[in-house]
Amino acid sequence: MRQYIISILFASICLGNRLDYFQQHVAYDIEVTLDDSAHTLDAYEKIIYTNNSPDSLDFIWFHIWPNAYKNTETAFAKQRERFLNTSFIFSEEKKRGYIDSLNFTIDGIKADWDYHPDWIDVAKVQLPKSLPPGDVITIETPFFVKLPKVFSRLGHTGKHYEITQWYPKPAVYDHLGWHPMPYLDMGEFYSEFGSFDVRITLPEEYRIMATGDLVNGEAEYAWLDSLAQEGDSLHALDKKAFKKAIKKLKKSGKKKGEKKNFLQKLKAKFKKEKKERETPILKTLHFHQDNVHDFAWFADPKWIVRKGILYLADSTRQVTLWSMYHPKNAELWENSIEYLHDSGYWYSVFNGDYPYNHITAVDGDMSAGGGMEYPNITVISKMDSKHLLEMVIMHEVGHNWFYGILGSNERDHTWMDEGLNEFNNIRYWEAKYGDENRKWIVNEFTQEKLGPFSVGKNLQFGFFEYAGYSSWVKKGDEEPMETSANAFKQRTNYWLSYSKPLLYTWHLLDYLGEEVIDTIMHSYYRDWEFKHPYPEDYFAYFKKFSNKDLAWYTHDVFYETGRVDYSVKIEDNEAVFKNLGDLTLPFEAAFYNKKKNEISRHWYENVKKIQRVSLPEGTKSVIIDPDQTLPDGNRPNNATSKPLAFTWVFDQPQYYKREIFWMPWLFSGNHYNGWTPGLNFYNGFVPGYDYGIGFRPMWDFLNEQLVGSFSASKTVYGLGSFYSSNFSFDAARNSGRTGAHFEFKGKRKKHLERFPVWKTIFNIDYHNILENAVDSEYYDSGESATGYAEMELYNRPNPFLTYYFRTAVKTGIVNSQFLRFNLQTNIYYKFTKKLKAKLRIWVGGFLDAIDLPRQYRTYLSGNIDPDFRNNYLFNRTADVNDASIGTHQYDIGGPSLHGLILDDIDKMLGVDS
Numbered sequence: 026m027r028q029y030i031i032s033i034l035f036a037s038i039c040l041g042n043r044l045d046y047f048q049q050h051v052a053y054d055i056e057v058t059l060d061d062s063a064h065t066l067d068a069y070e071k072i073i074y075t076n077n078s079p080d081s082l083d084f085i086w087f088h089i090w091p092n093a094y095k096n097t098e099t100a101f102a103k104q105r106e107r108f109l110n111t112s113f114i115f116s117e118e119k120k121r122g123y124i125d126s127l128n129f130t131i132d133g134i135k136a137d138w139d140y141h142p143d144w145i146d147v148a149k150v151q152l153p154k155s156l157p158p159g160d161v162i163t164i165e166t167p168f169f170v171k172l173p174k175v176f177s178r179l180g181h182t183g184k185h186y187e188i189t190q191w192y193p194k195p196a197v198y199d200h201l202g203w204h205p206m207p208y209l210d211m212g213e214f215y216s217e218f219g220s221f222d223v224r225i226t227l228p229e230e231y232r233i234m235a236t237g238d239l240v241n242g243e244a245e246y247a248w249l250d251s252l253a254q255e256g257d258s259l260h261a262l263d264k265k266a267f268k269k270a271i272k273k274l275k276k277s278g279k280k281k282g283e284k285k286n287f288l289q290k291l292k293a294k295f296k297k298e299k300k301e302r303e304t305p306i307l308k309t310l311h312f313h314q315d316n317v318h319d320f321a322w323f324a325d326p327k328w329i330v331r332k333g334i335l336y337l338a339d340s341t342r343q344v345t346l347w348s349m350y351h352p353k354n355a356e357l358w359e360n361s362i363e364y365l366h367d368s369g370y371w372y373s374v375f376n377g378d379y380p381y382n383h384i385t386a387v388d389g390d391m392s393a394g395g396g397m398e399y400p401n402i403t404v405i406s407k408m409d410s411k412h413l414l415e416m417v418i419m420h421e422v423g424h425n426w427f428y429g430i431l432g433s434n435e436r437d438h439t440w441m442d443e444g445l446n447e448f449n450n451i452r453y454w455e456a457k458y459g460d461e462n463r464k465w466i467v468n469e470f471t472q473e474k475l476g477p478f479s480v481g482k483n484l485q486f487g488f489f490e491y492a493g494y495s496s497w498v499k500k501g502d503e504e505p506m507e508t509s510a511n512a513f514k515q516r517t518n519y520w521l522s523y524s525k526p527l528l529y530t531w532h533l534l535d536y537l538g539e540e541v542i543d544t545i546m547h548s549y550y551r552d553w554e555f556k557h558p559y560p561e562d563y564f565a566y567f568k569k570f571s572n573k574d575l576a577w578y579t580h581d582v583f584y585e586t587g588r589v590d591y592s593v594k595i596e597d598n599e600a601v602f603k604n605l606g607d608l609t610l611p612f613e614a615a616f617y618n619k620k621k622n623e624i625s626r627h628w629y630e631n632v633k634k635i636q637r638v639s640l641p642e643g644t645k646s647v648i649i650d651p652d653q654t655l656p657d658g659n660r661p662n663n664a665t666s667k668p669l670a671f672t673w674v675f676d677q678p679q680y681y682k683r684e685i686f687w688m689p690w691l692f693s694g695n696h697y698n699g700w701t702p703g704l705n706f707y708n709g710f711v712p713g714y715d716y717g718i719g720f721r722p723m724w725d726f727l728n729e730q731l732v733g734s735f736s737a738s739k740t741v742y743g744l745g746s747f748y749s750s751n752f753s754f755d756a757a758r759n760s761g762r763t764g765a766h767f768e769f770k771g772k773r774k775k776h777l778e779r780f781p782v783w784k785t786i787f788n789i790d791y792h793n794i795l796e797n798a799v800d801s802e803y804y805d806s807g808e809s810a811t812g813y814a815e816m817e818l819y820n821r822p823n824p825f826l827t828y829y830f831r832t833a834v835k836t837g838i839v840n841s842q843f844l845r846f847n848l849q850t851n852i853y854y855k856f857t858k859k860l861k862a863k864l865r866i867w868v869g870g871f872l873d874a875i876d877l878p879r880q881y882r883t884y885l886s887g888n889i890d891p892d893f894r895n896n897y898l899f900n901r902t903a904d905v906n907d908a909s910i911g912t913h914q915y916d917i918g919g920p921s922l923h924g925l926i927l928d929d930i931d932k933m934l935g936v937d938s
């Protein structure tokens with residue numbers, strides 16, 4: 026109740042504020058010159074800043090983000106360190122970057138400025154006199170940027186340039202005050218809307234595209250048009266000619282690879298110096314754009330250029346589409362204009378018309394992977410399939426709406442741009458590939474090119490989002506969506522800002538219907554276009570356009586954590602719906618007759634614990650969530666009857682069937698059994714199931730008998746003091762051994778922390794080993810049973826240090842009497858990128874060895890796989906000269922010295938002998 030009152034209070038305060046909505050205005054004028062041999066930018070910036078706030082301002086926070094790459098103390102470097110990434114920390118000084126030469130004046134008067142106390146990529150510029158509400162000032166400064174290699178978003182790779190987050194930029198001042206923020210990898214931005222006039226000077230051979238339209242750019246556009254014609258004719262070539270042409274284009278970009286002798290090198294150097302002294306022919310291009318909050322540009326002298334046109338559905342305005350890509354990716358990018366077109370088209374349909382004149386995607390080198398959005402223009406990294414490229418282009422183009430036009434604070438409310446954008450991604454996929462079952466090709470070879478043996482033919486867009494989300498949240502380390510990006514303790518929770526809103530908003534669409542969602546999205550877009558919406562502004566439309574209780578969405582999804590798990594059973598002619606999860610969501614249930622034909626379907630709301638409903642006449646089975654839009658982490662209990670289904674290797678799981686995946690098992694065998702072909706069957710082991718069962722019958726051609734194995738595994742989270750508890754059992758007959766193995770693996774760690782991890786392992790083994798299957802020097806045949814217990818501490822306190830301590834005991838239970846122990850520690854330390862040290866200490870021995878089966882001796886070197894865990898031991902018999910069975914095996918539990926240490930009769934030397 027108290028919470029309720031507070032939230033009403035909060036809502037009314039916010040609403041009050043929003044009625045007095047204001048936003049600052051910034052008009053940029055930047056002149057910049059690229060030096061493509063020093064990889065630097067020399068620039069001058071002029072900003073006309075309008076204070077539309079009700080407050081007088083005495084200073085302005087400026088973002089000078091190129092300084093993020095200056096040293097290893099920046100917020101960017103520290104965040105990388107926190108996530109154990111050393112690529113920037115160990116980078117050479119010369120590959121880093123910075124911004125300097127700043128000299129701020131306000132209306133011509135020199136202004137004092139200083140760095141933020143914590144961040145050298147944020148500066149506080151003091152205004153010589155207070156700026157009252159409604160007043161305008163002109164801020165000017167020169168600046169110089171040394172471009173880093175592409176570590177994150179800004180930088181260059183040779184003569185390929187990605188010029189982003191590159192100029193001094195005022196932080197947002199809104200109803201909550203100032204929003205200064207350091208540059209981060211994980212965590213995006215928040216900027217003031219305004220206009221940009223940017224004059225870029227660079228060598229004339231560069232293909233360049235940027236936010237905005239060219240002013241007096243006829244000549245440049247004509248050149249780009251001619252390049253686009255070249256691009257089109259390249260793709261019109263037949264396969265062979267196309268490959269040849271690409272090879273030639275790739276070659277023209279490479280000169281370094283050629284081998285030269287000393288004299289040639291000297292000559293080349295002399296020539297190069299001479300060449301560099303010749304001033305390159307430069308061009309200056311003027312880009313202009315209104316109603317954007319950022320400006321980025323990308324340049325490359327070798328890109329292939331393509332051009333297209335998008336006619337928006339309900340307007341006559343046309344949008345120009347550009348795609349520019351490296352020759353090496355030409356085949357993949359063949360249809361990139363189509364992806365740009367469809368993205369611009371569908372986002373306009375779902376939300377509102379694209380308001381700018383071009384949409385561009387360029388092929389980049391962002392090491393972070395994926396892509397990055399800027400107004401009008403997006404940069405995409407290397408992708409593995411056409412669908413993945415289409416997905417990333419669609420996603421980044423989509424950010425024109427969710428980030429660009431709807432300029433939310435991405436740093437503090439990541440889901441508002443990423444999550445709502447992802448929701449539009451699945452709508453796009455449904456609109457475009459709905460007839461093809463939303464197919465999702467991540468690997469063209471395995472999914473399409475293997476004919477009847479193709480694996481994963483029916484994988485759907487959205488499955489990976491569901492799989493990632495549902496397998497993560499059940500672990501209990503989820504953090505609320507409403508967490509500022511850098512405050513997420515676990516990186517996965519940041520990534521949940523993408524998948525979680527997608528899944529729940531998709532379910533909401535299923536619940537409310539397309540018409541209501543369209544009304545909400547269009548109204549949100551219309552009211553907040555070129556503004557800064559906050560979460561409550563978005564949520565307000567759900568109250569406005571729906572009379573349903575949607576607190577599960579507008580509150581729980583974004584402010585709470587937890588799992589969804591509904592189940593259904595039929596009891597006494599009633600369907601019994603149970604809520605086994607933490608969240609309460611509306612869900613749909615469908616009722617089927619004997620012939621599996623649907624009788625009817627209904628939505629059920631607010632089922633917090635249990636609800637019984639009488640079955641419609643003739644009902645034989647019930648399925649919760651027939652369309653699979655509910656982010657239910659345990660789907661198999663959503664159906665009362667599950668027909669058997671066999672699926673080849675792996676595919677989109679059919680949760681409402683008793684689905685058995687199968688594959689032939691052809692390449693197995695060993696000395697004792699000979700070739701043992703068979704079949705492998707499994708059920709579960711995929712997200713949406715919390716168990717896995719496998720069965721592998723095989724035929725032993727040598728002894729003419731059935732061999733094989735059965736295994737089962739279940740992982741439970743939050744059992745007792747364990748973070749995860751895995752129970753597994755397997756029984757097998759193979760390699761002349763019949764046996765069984767039970768294991769418990771428990772992991773303990775602090776909530777939301779990754780390290781340190783305490784592992785506890787218990788296992789029991791039973792073996793019955795045939796005499797003629799093994800070398801009697803190393804194995805005792807017959808029956809035996811043993812027990813094993815292990816404790817381990819594993820830690821990675823920083824990116825440089827990794828260590829573990831482990832203590833273990835193994836003891837005989839049946840037909841054996843011994844007690845073996847060992848203690849060991851492994852320490853790894855990274856001093857620099859190339860200098861690493863490794864230390865391993867092992868102490869072990871026997872406290873009791875009255876009846877020690879030979880396989881449990883501890884050898885100074887080598888290993889014989891005593892418990893038949895691995896199939897790599899092809900031959901365990903004495904046929905293979907003595908100690909050779911252990912020669913190349915490495916036993917992590919033993920001393921594991923390199924090289925084989927033998928005793929005086931050439932047997933492996935045990936610590937007990």
Ligand SMILES: [Zn+2]
Pocket residue numbers: 420424442443446
């Ligand atoms: Zn994104």
